Amino acid sequence: MEEYPLTVPSRSAVRVRVPAKINLHLGVGPLRDDGFHDLATVFHAVSLYDELTLECGPPGVRLVLETPDNAVPTDERNLAVRALNALAAYANIEPAVTVRLRKGIPVAGGMAGGSADAAAALVAGDTLWQLATPPEKLHELAAQLGSDVPFALLGGDALGTGRGERLTPLTHPYQRHWVFATASEGLSTPAVYAESDRIRGTTAASDPEPVIKALDEPDPRALADALGNDLQAATLSLRPELHHVLAAGEAAGALKGIVSGSGPTCAFLVRDAEHARSVAARLKNTRIAHGPVGGAALVTN
Ligand code: C5P
Incomplete structure (x- = not known):
């Protein structure tokens, strides 16, 4: 039926x-x-x-x-x-x-x-x-x-x-501003995790507490100092050219650059919307955004 x-x-x-x-x-x-x-x-x-x-x-x-x-x-x-x-x-x-x-x-x-x-x-x-x-x-x-x-x-x-x-x-009153540098070719998440296992073995997860504390600070530099990604070494191992992207973002004035998740997008924290435009203008393949939304x-x- x-x-x-x-x-x-x-x-x-x-x-x-x-x-x-x-x-x-x-x-x-x-x-x-x-x-x-x-x-x-x-x-x-x-x-x-x-x-x-x-x-x-x-x-x-x-x-x-x-x-x-x-x-x-x-x-x-x-x-x-x-x-x-x-x-x-x-x-x-x-x-x-x-x-x-x-x-x-x-x-x-x-x-x-x-x-x-x-x-x-x-x-x-x-x-x-x-x-x-x-x-x-x-x-x-x-x-x-x-x-x-x-x-x-x-x-x-x-x-x-x-x-x-x-x-x-996690609630707090602050908006953060970002520039993203995108790559034309994506990365497989399982491949990045597998590479991370090879590099890190059974190392414990790093502590998120510094970022949680920094979210309550109005100054984005506190957050910049706390950002971290345990997968970053694996992503950089699979895509060594991202070392240059991260360096270029920081040379362009970003407070800090990290690989986003398993990558290959790189996320650059900047001071405000105007700073985002000036950093983005000095990099290739960028998108500007804010968060949280x-x-x-x-x-x-
Ligand atoms: O959950 P999701 O389907 O997005 O995960 C995709 C892949 O990423 C998983 O198959 C696994 O290889 C890896 N993964 C992981 N540990 C997590 C999340 C994802 O190993 N916590």
Whole structure:
């Protein structure tokens, strides 16, 4: 017997905007039996956004890229497609939707763009299908999709533990300003973790506490001094040219440069918006952003 959706969409399309993240601190513990690493990380959502529009469509989940990019899959390998299938399975409905995805987050850049799209898809699907999924359930679905997906739902600043899915929000009144130097070719996250295991062995995760303290300081130099990434040595080992990018950013006046997540994007902390423009003008392939910003949210205009 054919199954029919249990809920009728309330509107024909919903649009969700979702931010990129960087890790102000990325402490990486030893490899676990399940293939992941325990993290002690400070997530920071920044104002580079992907936009996902969900429309009723033919049976199944069809994904259309509004910003064509061969590095972004449009089938089940895309986390947004997986997210909609997972949400539909939870709600016991047959999905029949078209996803239009506009990428503004660097692809495979260490800024959790794919995870962001999964979070956006969960919010969009929940709205289009009128599910009113409890936040704990959305978080659980998000965590099953990927370690960074729960933070993309939440946004702001947060301490992440476990494999990154256990979140404690960190609140403070300060906006930070960033210049990002993007690379044309992405890096595989598992490859960076594997290289990190080779270099660091079973070294314990470094302590996120200095970054957590620095977030409460108005002077961005305190944060600059505290930034840290245990994966950086591995990323630099796989992409030695990033040494030059980091040096160039600091020579251009940035307070501090670090590799974003597993890279290859480099994140430069600067004093303010004007300083961001002056640093960016002296570097190649840059994007300017600020943070923290909110997580995946409906666009209502
Ligand atoms: O969770 P996600 O699918 O984003 O992880 C991608 C890959 O990154 C994992 O397969 C694993 O190799 C690595 N990873 C890890 N430890 C984490 C998060 C990710 O080893 N805490």
